[in-house]
Amino acid sequence: MTTGAIQRLLEAVRDGTLDVPSATNRLKDLPFANLGYARVDHHRQLRTGFPEVVFCPGKTPEQVAGIISRIATAGQSLLATRATAELFAFLRPQFPPLEYHPAARILFLSNNTPCSLGVRVIVVTGGTSDHPVAEEAAVTAQKLGQEVERLYDVGVAGVHRLLSQRGRLDAADIVVVVAGMEGALASVVGGLVDKPVIAVPTSVGYGASFGGLAPLLAMLNSCAAGVAVMNIDNGFGAGHLAATIGRRIALARAGTRA
Numbered sequence: 001m002t003t004g005a006i007q008r009l010l011e012a013v014r015d016g017t018l019d020v021p022s023a024t025n026r027l028k029d030l031p032f033a034n035l036g037y038a039r040v041d042h043h044r045q046l047r048t049g050f051p052e053v054v055f056c057p058g059k060t061p062e063q064v065a066g067i068i069s070r071i072a073t074a075g076q077s078l079l080a081t082r083a084t085a086e087l088f089a090f091l092r093p094q095f096p097p098l099e100y101h102p103a104a105r106i107l108f109l110s111n112n113t114p115c116s117l118g119v120r121v122i123v124v125t126g127g128t129s130d131h132p133v134a135e136e137a138a139v140t141a142q143k144l145g146q147e148v149e150r151l152y153d154v155g156v157a158g159v160h161r162l163l164s165q166r167g168r169l170d171a172a173d174i175v176v177v178v179a180g181m182e183g184a185l186a187s188v189v190g191g192l193v194d195k196p197v198i199a200v201p202t203s204v205g206y207g208a209s210f211g212g213l214a215p216l217l218a219m220l221n222s223c224a225a226g227v228a229v230m231n232i233d234n235g236f237g238a239g240h241l242a243a244t245i246g247r248r249i250a251l252a253r254a255g256t257r258a
Contacts, residue, residue, distance in 0.1 A: 037063055040070045049247065050144055050240070051077035056107075061090040068095055072109060079143055080107035081136065081236045104135035104235070108143050118253070119246035121146045122172035124162075124189060126155030126179030129204040133235040134178040137200060140239025141176070146246045156184045169193050173249055174242045178235065180204030183215025190224025196245055197227045200238045 012018035038059075041052050054067055064080065064087065071078045072095065088100040088107060099108040123138045125131060131152065142148040149172065154162040162185075169175060175193055178200045179185040186199035199222070201215035208214060212232035219229045230237045 038067055040067055050243065051079055053236070053240075054078065054080040054107075056080050056083045056087060061087055065091055065094055068098070068107075068109060072111075075111050077111050078107075078109045079140065081105065081140075083107045101135070101139045103131065104139035105132065106136060106139045106143075106236075108139075110143075117145045117147075117246055117250035119146050119174070119249050120149065120172045121174045121176060121242045121246060122149045122151055122168060123176045123178065124154060124169075124185070125152045125177075126181065126183075126185045127204065128153050130178045130180055130202050133200055133202045133233050134176075136235030137176050137178060137239040137242070138235075140236050141242045141246070142239075144240065144243035144246075146174075146243050154185075155179060155181075156188055159188065162188065166192065174198065174245055176200065176238045176242055178202060178238070180212065180215055181206075181209055183218040186219045186227050186229075187222045187224045190222055190227040195226075197224070198230065198238045198241055199227050200230045200235060201232050203233055 009018070009023055013020060013023050052071055054064065056064055068078060068080070068091065082105050083100065084105070085100070085102060088098070091098055091107070092100075095109060097109060100106075101108070121141045123134050123141075125134045134150070134152065138148045138150060149168065151165055151168055154165060169189065169192060172195065174196050175189055176198045177186040177189050180202035181204065183199070183201050186197060190197045199219040201212045201219055203209075203212035205212070205214065216229070216232055219227065222229075228241065230241070
């Protein structure tokens, strides 16, 4: 249930095109619908401004399909993470408008035309192996209304690659840094820019990186101020946080113009 949907429902009752019992029936699943195996949150977009999100691993294809069907019936958007190509092949005949972004492993179903907020997010990676997590962050932020730019493979092993792109960092409003190994890239970027830096440690690296624990601890101990750290491989969380900050930036700019 979105703000617009509630307004249209109330206007229909006011105008006499929808009777009260019918309107009451439509509201019965607010704020959530119980499917037995899942409680679908129809109230999330109304509360947070962002659509419901489904984590696909651990759910059967039929369960994911049931959740998507319920959300689509309610006229809402949906973002699903860590989706496989096989899951998309199963779902696509049932939901033709469903998008799949294989590099990000994200499914997206929209009930409206995405509206850009004019906020620029740049996603930076240490290496090519960080791309899956970076793409999860980039696609999430983009689907939640941000303008996203990518700056990949500019890690500290050749820091001149990053410094040559300083202008692109300066032009962004928010920077997401995705890096494995020792995770030093977040501190380097944090010391160069005057904007929020969202750091994402990845599980990329040799044995002593401990599956991402070493870059996680390095990022948490960053000597650069203004660095927020997500969990290991949590590209979705970074993209969502970037969108949340971006929306506040957009609102502030609108207020300044007004």
